[in-house]
Each structure stands twice: as structure tokens, then as C-alpha cells.
Amino acid sequence: MTGSARALARGVWGSRSGRLGAVLSGLVVVAAAVSLVWTPYDPTRVDPAASWAPVGTAHWFGADRLGRDLFSQVLVGARTTLVVAVAATAIAAVVGVGLALLATLPPRLVAEGVAHLVDVLLAFPVLLLAMVLAAVYGGSRWTAIVAIGVGAGIGLGRVTRGEARRVLGADYVLAARAAGAGTGRIVRRHVLANIAPTVWVQLSLILGLSVLTEAALSYLGFGTAAPTPSWGRMLSELQPYLTLRPLTLLWPGLAVVLTVLGFNLLGDGLREAGDPRLRERPAEREGRT
Amino acid sequence: MTAVREQAGGDATAVGPLFEAEGLGRSYRLPRTSPFGPPGVRHAVHDVTLRLADGAALGIVGESGSGKSTLVRLLLGLDRPDAGTVRYRGRPVVPGRPRALRWFRREVQVVFQDPAGSLDPRMTVGAAVAEPLACLGVPGDHRERVDEVLRAVDLDPDVRGRYPHEFSGGQRQRIAIARALAPRPRVLVGDEPVSALDVAVRAQILDLLGQLAQRHRLGLVLVSHDVGVVARLCDQIAVMRDGTLVEQGATDAVLSRPAHPYTQALLAAVPRLPPP
Numbered sequence: 001m002t003g004s005a006r007a008l009a010r011g012v013w014g015s016r017s018g019r020l021g022a023v024l025s026g027l028v029v030v031a032a033a034v035s036l037v038w039t040p041y042d043p044t045r046v047d048p049a050a051s052w053a054p055v056g057t058a059h060w061f062g063a064d065r066l067g068r069d070l071f072s073q074v075l076v077g078a079r080t081t082l083v084v085a086v087a088a089t090a091i092a093a094v095v096g097v098g099l100a101l102l103a104t105l106p107p108r109l110v111a112e113g114v115a116h117l118v119d120v121l122l123a124f125p126v127l128l129l130a131m132v133l134a135a136v137y138g139g140s141r142w143t144a145i146v147a148i149g150v151g152a153g154i155g156l157g158r159v160t161r162g163e164a165r166r167v168l169g170a171d172y173v174l175a176a177r178a179a180g181a182g183t184g185r186i187v188r189r190h191v192l193a194n195i196a197p198t199v200w201v202q203l204s205l206i207l208g209l210s211v212l213t214e215a216a217l218s219y220l221g222f223g224t225a226a227p228t229p230s231w232g233r234m235l236s237e238l239q240p241y242l243t244l245r246p247l248t249l250l251w252p253g254l255a256v257v258l259t260v261l262g263f264n265l266l267g268d269g270l271r272e273a274g275d276p277r278l279r280e281r282p283a284e285r286e287g288r289t
Numbered sequence: 290m291t292a293v294r295e296q297a298g299g300d301a302t303a304v305g306p307l308f309e310a311e312g313l314g315r316s317y318r319l320p321r322t323s324p325f326g327p328p329g330v331r332h333a334v335h336d337v338t339l340r341l342a343d344g345a346a347l348g349i350v351g352e353s354g355s356g357k358s359t360l361v362r363l364l365l366g367l368d369r370p371d372a373g374t375v376r377y378r379g380r381p382v383v384p385g386r387p388r389a390l391r392w393f394r395r396e397v398q399v400v401f402q403d404p405a406g407s408l409d410p411r412m413t414v415g416a417a418v419a420e421p422l423a424c425l426g427v428p429g430d431h432r433e434r435v436d437e438v439l440r441a442v443d444l445d446p447d448v449r450g451r452y453p454h455e456f457s458g459g460q461r462q463r464i465a466i467a468r469a470l471a472p473r474p475r476v477l478v479g480d481e482p483v484s485a486l487d488v489a490v491r492a493q494i495l496d497l498l499g500q501l502a503q504r505h506r507l508g509l510v511l512v513s514h515d516v517g518v519v520a521r522l523c524d525q526i527a528v529m530r531d532g533t534l535v536e537q538g539a540t541d542a543v544l545s546r547p548a549h550p551y552t553q554a555l556l557a558a559v560p561r562l563p564p565p
Contacts, residue, residue: 170406170409171401171402171403171406171407172406172407172408172409172410172412174362174367174401174407175399175401175407175408175465175468176409176420176424177367177387178365178367178394178398178399179394179398179420179421179424179425179468180387180390180391180394180395180421180424180425181387181420181424182386182387182388182424185424189409189412189416189420190409190412193409193411193412194409194410194411196411275411
């Protein structure tokens, strides 16, 4: 298992998009990790003397109107973003793959029912779901995570169902049944392995999407609550000064863009590395003796 | 006393065919043609009765759409017949929980038509060949057995860690045959096992199947649209058309004196090169 994980990592690093994605995603992880032990300033400390401090040695990214250090806020914001994105994506993976299997494995009537239910739920916007949850339970990081995870999971289920059906109809599944494999083994060894490339790519898109959605929710005031720094809230707080201090908006904006890009590229790399057919094959060897 | 019991036990296996199908039928529902009309029904397999003696080779010929693949699924207990029964060693083969059919699957294995489709692209050759061993709980060293069957189909055991896409069609079909042989079956069912291969490779795979059948005293059920393929390996032949068997008998007899007009037409359709 660790051996195959290492091979996968090597494969990701081997592709150009995978490498760039790994570097960008790694940067976010490092930023989040560093923020746990060190930030130049307390990101929530108000310092009137530093109001709109310029970019420089004292404040690397400058400071906002209240004199809060922007670099420290971006660092801590990376942590918020990462927690929400990873947790939401994990929920999406479970919900999505679970729904896809529920919509393919059971007897036809049940499976089609689930599939239609997914189609109906798909029409419900994620942002609206998040707002409803926030209205009922109060806006917090967790309502954002659940809303993004469930919403994206339904979309993932829709996409994955087609894949799962294709795999279940394949001759190798019939061959596995003729070899005595039960449904559990077929799902574990054949279905999950063969839908994995699609799921990986989708999850990497969802990872990026949840960064964006979290920013949007925080921007609208439904996400991360007030004092905790988040990229979305930084954007909404700085927005009124867009024409006066455009540079200050660059930092959280750039952070969001690079993170989304990094996650998507990483997903591409994972897909290539995880599929034996796309992996660069060693020179054709003769298998016959 | 003991002698009597032994004799009875011996008789139980000797009397009656090893593998038999009786009055087998399977139909599919077609979409309604009019909103209130009855749904159409297609009899993919209708009243098919077959017998295979231990170590014998039975060929089933018919054109595409004649219900051969449905018949194979029924024989293998992968699909439930609407009518009739499949019996192996006198025990009914009823599709159900995989564990309940272990005894049957250990002895009856299958090779499908398209090796590109019948091998999981994300499973190594070794894992694929070991799959029936793991699923059927076959005792013994699986790794050793995998090497053994790979060698039996003329493949280097070192191919274990490689993936199906790295092989040619003929090599893939050898892998599929190795997988079928792994649990030491008594009967090998081939569903168009050479149709997806080019002509030169086809002959090699057929020879391999013939050798293996002889060496391991395997019973063969070979399904094909190609009379030549079946005639090469099978001593018994059954001709299938629109889900029913129209003619059945010893290969020589059927080929030299075809009784049914369809068999005659089928034989006439075999392309022949003029003698040089």
C-alpha cells in the first residue's frame, strides 16, 4: 500500500501539471502550517498607527484600514480555506460515491429512484443550501463545510453514476462473477478502481470549487464567523476601497486563484499517475517465452 | 457392505452426463410498441437441452443474435432461466449468493470473447489470474499456482506485475485462459474465445485450448459462429438458431450429412479456397 502510494506520488511529480499543482498546493499547506506557529502580527490586532501601511519590510503585504497585517491574515486564511476545502471534499467523496453506488447496485426500481432523486437535488444551488443552513444553525465554518460537501457530492454522484454503470456492464465484471466474486469484491476491486480516475479529477475540481464557494460564502457573510480571518471575508472587507487601495485586494484574490489552480492541476497529475494506461510505459517488452 | 456403497458412489458420478441443461429458456421483455398494447417478448433461448459427458467437447454454433451468449450465461449460473434447469454432477446450478455456487465455479470456468474487455485494465495480470483462487477459496499457494498456469499458456511468469494493455490480443486471451485454468476446473466454457483475434493468432489459441483440454482432461463447451473453429476441437456439435437448437449430434455426422436446412446453409456459407 505504501509502495503504491509512493509510486503514485512519483507519477504526480513526473507530469508537468502535477508538479506545478503539487508546488502550488504545497505552498497553501505550508502557509497554513506556518500560521499555526508563527505570524508576523496577530492577524486580528487593530493598530491605528499602521492604517493602510504600504507594502514594505514592516508589513510585507501592507495593512488594511484598521492597521491589521494583511500577510498574517492571508496566512491564517490559508488554514481556514484548507480546513473547509479538505473537509468539504471528503464529505463530497463519501456522498458522491455512495450515491453513485446506490443508484447502480440495488434492484432496478430502487436504483432508478435514487438516480432521479439525485437529478432533482442537483437543481438545488449549493450557495442557497449554505444560506439555508446558515439561517437555521447560524453561519459558521461547519455549515459551510456541510453545505459545500453535500452539494458537491450530489453533483459528483451524478457524474460517477454513469461511470459506475459502465464498469458494472463491462465483461471483466461478468468474468469476475464467473470467477466467484461477490458484489462486495466487485465494488472494491473493480468498480472503485475503475471509477477512481473520474472521481479524482472531480474531487480536485471540487477542492477548487469549495475554496471558491467558501470565499463566496464568507464574502456574503454566511461562512467563517467574524474575527477568524478568511480570504473571502478579506475580499468583502476590502472591496469598498477597491478604487483607493487596489493592491490590498490583490493578495487574497491571488491566494484564491493560485489555490484553485493548484488543486486542479494536482488533480490532473493524479489522474495521469493513477491510470496505468496513461502512465509512461517502459519500452514494449516481449511477454511470451 | 462397503463394496456396495463404493459402487453406488461410483455410479453416482458415472451415470448421467457431467454437465447438462434441460428445457432451458430465457426471454426478455421488449418495450411496448403501442401505449396500451402488451409488451413484446423475445425468446433469447427457448427449450434448449444439452448434455456434456466428462472430458468431452461440445460445440455450439449459430449466427450472431441466435442466443448463444444468453445460453452461456445460463449455463454458468450468471443469469436465471425462465424455464428449465442446469445441472452439474446432478446438482442444480441456481444463480444466487456467490458462496452457494463455489462448488460449481471451482469446476466450471469461462473464457470470454474479447480479452480486452474481460480483463480489468486496472488489475495486474497476477491479480487477475489469482482472482478465482481468492474468490473460490482454493487452498494452496496462490502465487505458485499463478506462475504455473501462466507457464501452461506459454507466458513468462514475470508478466505477473504488468497490466493488460501492455499485451497483444492473443497474449491477453492467454491470460484469460490462465485465469480460467487457475482453480483446476473440469470444464472450460468458451464464449467465442477466438472471434476477436486475427487469423494467425486464432489458430495458436485453438491449438492451446486443444492441448490443455487433452492434458488436463478438460471438458469443453465451445460457443462460436464459426463452424471451422468448433469442428476443430469438438466431437459433438449443436446448431442454434433463434434461441432453439435445430440439430445436434456427432461433429462428423452433422458436418457430412446436415439434416436441417439451416445447418446446410451454415455449412454452405463457410468460405473455401479453391484447391491449388
